[in-house]
Amino acid sequence: MESPIYYSKSEFIETDTGNKVSRRATIAGPQNIILGGKTIISSGAIIRGDLRQSRPGHAVVISLGRYCLVGEGCVMRPPYKTYRGTFNYYPMKIGDHVHIGAGSVVEAATIGSHVEIGKNCIIGKFVIIKDCAKVADNSIVPPNTVIPALSFFAGSPAGFVEDLPESTQELVESQTKQFYQRFQPLDRDR
Amino acid sequence: MAPSVLYHCPCFSRHLVPPPPHLASSSHSFHPLHTLFFCEECDAVRCNRCVSVEVSGYYCPNCLFEVPSASVRAEKNRCARNCFMCPNCRNTLSVVPSDPPDVGDGRIAPISTVGEPPFFLYCSHCRWDSAEVGITFEKPTGLAAQLQKSEDSAPDSLEFERLKEHFDPIIRASSLSSSSSAVPSSAAHSHHLHSTSITAAASAALARDIPGVGRYNPLSRSGRGTGSKDRSANKDEMPDYKSRMDATTASKMGSGGGLPDVEFMRHLENVSDVASLEQRWSYSWATSLQTKDLKPLRIPLHSKRSKRCPACTHILIKPEQKAQSVRYKIKLVAANYLPAISIALPHQVEKFGHASAEAAKRPYGKATVLTDEEKEAMSGLLAGETYPFHVSLTNPLYDPIQVKLSVQRMHVAAPSSDPGTASEKARRPPFVVSLSTTPFSVAAFAEAWEYDEDDDILDDDELEARLSGREKEPKPKTKTVGILEKRANITVVGGEVMLRKEARGNVKFNMLVSYTYRADDAPADMGSPSKSKAPATKTFAFYTVVELGPIIPREETRIDVDT
Numbered sequence: 207m208e209s210p211i212y213y214s215k216s217e218f219i220e221t222d223t224g225n226k227v228s229r230r231a232t233i234a235g236p237q238n239i240i241l242g243g244k245t246i247i248s249s250g251a252i253i254r255g256d257l258r259q260s261r262p263g264h265a266v267v268i269s270l271g272r273y274c275l276v277g278e279g280c281v282m283r284p285p286y287k288t289y290r291g292t293f294n295y296y297p298m299k300i301g302d303h304v305h306i307g308a309g310s311v312v313e314a315a316t317i318g319s320h321v322e323i324g325k326n327c328i329i330g331k332f333v334i335i336k337d338c339a340k341v342a343d344n345s346i347v348p349p350n351t352v353i354p355a356l357s358f359f360a361g362s363p364a365g366f367v368e369d370l371p372e373s374t375q376e377l378v379e380s381q382t383k384q385f386y387q388r389f390q391p392l393d394r395d396r
Numbered sequence: 397m398a399p400s401v402l403y404h405c406p407c408f409s410r411h412l413v414p415p416p417p418h419l420a421s422s423s424h425s426f427h428p429l430h431t432l433f434f435c436e437e438c439d440a441v442r443c444n445r446c447v448s449v450e451v452s453g454y455y456c457p458n459c460l461f462e463v464p465s466a467s468v469r470a471e472k473n474r475c476a477r478n479c480f481m482c483p484n485c486r487n488t489l490s491v492v493p494s495d496p497p498d499v500g501d502g503r504i505a506p507i508s509t510v511g512e513p514p515f516f517l518y519c520s521h522c523r524w525d526s527a528e529v530g531i532t533f534e535k536p537t538g539l540a541a542q543l544q545k546s547e548d549s550a551p552d553s554l555e556f557e558r559l560k561e562h563f564d565p566i567i568r569a570s571s572l573s574s575s576s577s578a579v580p581s582s583a584a585h586s587h588h589l590h591s592t593s594i595t596a597a598a599s600a601a602l603a604r605d606i607p608g609v610g611r612y613n614p615l616s617r618s619g620r621g622t623g624s625k626d627r628s629a630n631k632d633e634m635p636d637y638k639s640r641m642d643a644t645t646a647s648k649m650g651s652g653g654g655l656p657d658v659e660f661m662r663h664l665e666n667v668s669d670v671a672s673l674e675q676r677w678s679y680s681w682a683t684s685l686q687t688k689d690l691k692p693l694r695i696p697l698h699s700k701r702s703k704r705c706p707a708c709t710h711i712l713i714k715p716e717q718k719a720q721s722v723r724y725k726i727k728l729v730a731a732n733y734l735p736a737i738s739i740a741l742p743h744q745v746e747k748f749g750h751a752s753a754e755a756a757k758r759p760y761g762k763a764t765v766l767t768d769e770e771k772e773a774m775s776g777l778l779a780g781e782t783y784p785f786h787v788s789l790t791n792p793l794y795d796p797i798q799v800k801l802s803v804q805r806m807h808v809a810a811p812s813s814d815p816g817t818a819s820e821k822a823r824r825p826p827f828v829v830s831l832s833t834t835p836f837s838v839a840a841f842a843e844a845w846e847y848d849e850d851d852d853i854l855d856d857d858e859l860e861a862r863l864s865g866r867e868k869e870p871k872p873k874t875k876t877v878g879i880l881e882k883r884a885n886i887t888v889v890g891g892e893v894m895l896r897k898e899a900r901g902n903v904k905f906n907m908l909v910s911y912t913y914r915a916d917d918a919p920a921d922m923g924s925p926s927k928s929k930a931p932a933t934k935t936f937a938f939y940t941v942v943e944l945g946p947i948i949p950r951e952e953t954r955i956d957v958d959t
């Protein structure tokens with residue numbers, strides 16, 4: 207039994223698929239952002255779906271899977287580079303059961319499923335994080351770093367610390383589901 | 397700190413009872429449930445400290461390329477592709493081209509799609525680049541191969557090759573002689589002899605007399621007759637090894653030590669010109685002190701590992717071959733056998749919930765999630781108070797189980813090693829735990845109860861009812877000890893802890909959990925056919941250590957003890 211985490215009902219918008227998005231979050235280019243369902247975008251988060259390849263029409267810029275959490279004050283910005291003289295943004299893809307701690311800045315290219323990113327981290331451009339990996343609080347992951355599956359990274363620059371247990375997937379899955387359940391609207395009469 | 401429950405692994409100790417919770421050795425023998433394994437054959441919990449580990453595959457942690465074990469040795473356990481580590485900060489280096497030639501009037505697109513040679517390695521974190529140390533590349537691929545030549549001619553690798561050459565014939569000779577001996581040579585057996593002859597050769601070398609160093613006598617340590625005979629034979633046969641380079645002249649070759657270093661330090665203007673110990677000590681050779689001599693490092697390979705039961709050698713963990721797969725062909729983890737136990741202090745849960753609610757009510761409230769510090773401040777247990785606690789058990793088995801909990805009596809060591817403590821007070825346990833020892837049932841796990849797409853374990857109405865019930869009126873004073881709740885495959889039982897007035901330290905106690913399950917109806921993957929003759933029920937018992945949190949001492953007690 208863990209305590210519920212309350213939020214003010216008026217602050218969050220809940221979608222049909224159970225995504226909960228704070229009105230205090232900045233969602234730029236919402237048509238280019240996909241949320242998988244039961245994903246929470248906290249207060250003060252900034253998601254830059256507007257930064258995309260200069261092509262007409264829609265394009266997926268940032269996609270998040272199910273049971274994800276974008277913590278308070280996080281910045282999610284697609285990575286960019288100049289290739290053969292042309293400047294371009296590249297899409298960011300995030301799997302299921304991914305928690306990103308408060309105050310982190312993410313410019314990764316891909317983040318697998320069951321990944322935990324701590325608070326106040328900087329995940330550099332084009333970083334690739336594989337499944338079930340974990341990044342400690344306050345880590346700086348330099349651009350283009352690859353974090354292998356089931357490994358724990360920490361430090362500045364972040365480096366390999368240890369292998370995570372074989373049951374990490376089940377553990378993270380139940381933790382992220384529990385978090386979603388605990389995240390409850392506060393009764394109006396209180 | 398939130399209350400925690402850790403599980404005991406006896407690790408072959410003959411004492412199946414864990415050490416008392418207040419000893420430092422306690423933390424060594426208890427582990428989180430999700431890190432433990434379970435051997436069906438031995439019917440025992442195993443942990444990472446006692447399982448035997450085998451490498452089942454190698455891969456580069458950067459390019460994620462799977463390296464066949466045959467080439468691992470030749471490549472010295474490091475990635476032989478394009479992966480290098482910054483010698484300055486250990487970040488991964490990237491290959492960058494030189495600036496395109498500037499024709500003057502305007503920008504000209506690079507002639508080649510990959511960029512302009514020469515290429516060099518660049519660190520995006522600390523901005524170190526390999527051109528600084530004179531390393532550049534003609535093409536941006538196969539960098540390790542391009543560097544091979546200079547790596548192979550480095551004094552340390554030359555010395556290593558020479559050592560290998562020196563010992564190779566000895567190893568080959570001894571393994572030949574062992575395989576030609578009367579003993580039939582099964583692969584495993586010859587491997588065994590082979591490794592002992594290597595060890596013997598090494599210890600013979602170590603056993604040589606060094607002036608001024610006490611004599612090492614290997615015979616006094618091991619009494620195995622054949623082993624010592626081998627060793628003495630090897631000692632005689634082994635020729636002296638002469639190093640390529642004399643240690644006293646090595647410094648002149650730019651490999652560190654001696655006068656040149658003194659000279660360098662004397663004229664030092666910038667501390668960062670000296671390479672830190674951390675930057676230098678992973679080299680196998682004494683290297684230059686200077687930062688400017690640091691070379692890029694090939695990235696060490698990682699491995700995927702299988703784990704075996706140390707007693708019966710059955711496989712407990714066998715990963716899938718693919719390096720980045722998080723699946724397992726075999727995965728016998730304790731969480732699939734033992735009930736998962738979690739502990740909560742209702743007064744804390746209420747406080748946290750209340751604090752979170754307060755934060756949510758604030759119009760511009762910053763945090764709705766509590767920080768660890770805030771939790772810490774709220775979670776203390778006051779000396780002299782009594783607190784209820786909830787133990788919730790989740791059954792992972794497809795059959796119901798009967799569980800019995802018993803708190804281990806605290807045996808406070810009679811002779812107090814701490815001279816400062818008053819012996820009378822020290823002998824009394826600082827707290828008393830009351831928890832019913834009556835067995836209770838936990839229902840079977842069923843797939844349907846798993847959280848699913850739209851089916852949460854608690855439906856919202858129920859949750860809201862419970863939450864609002866708790867908040868509107870003071871909690872109805874129902875029983876706090878005994879079975880409190882049963883739902884799905886979870887049973888919650890209540891206990892109480894009474895802290896003495898003079899209590900201090902942590903509320904931490906050992907708890908024995910024994911559970912009885914039906915053995916014959918076990919799922920197909922549990923137990924071999926031979927086990928079907930076993931009795932209809934089986935009981936398994938294990939120890940846990942429960943930590944409820946730190947005790948906040950009473951003011952007068954603190955003064956009392958301090959004086």
Ligand SMILES: [Zn+2]
Binds near residue numbers: 405407442444445447
């Ligand atoms: Zn063990």
Ligand SMILES: [Zn+2]
Binds near residue numbers: 457458479
């Ligand atoms: Zn590599």
Ligand SMILES: [Zn+2]
Binds near residue numbers: 519
């Ligand atoms: Zn660097």
Ligand SMILES: [Zn+2]
Binds near residue numbers: 435705707
């Ligand atoms: Zn076994």
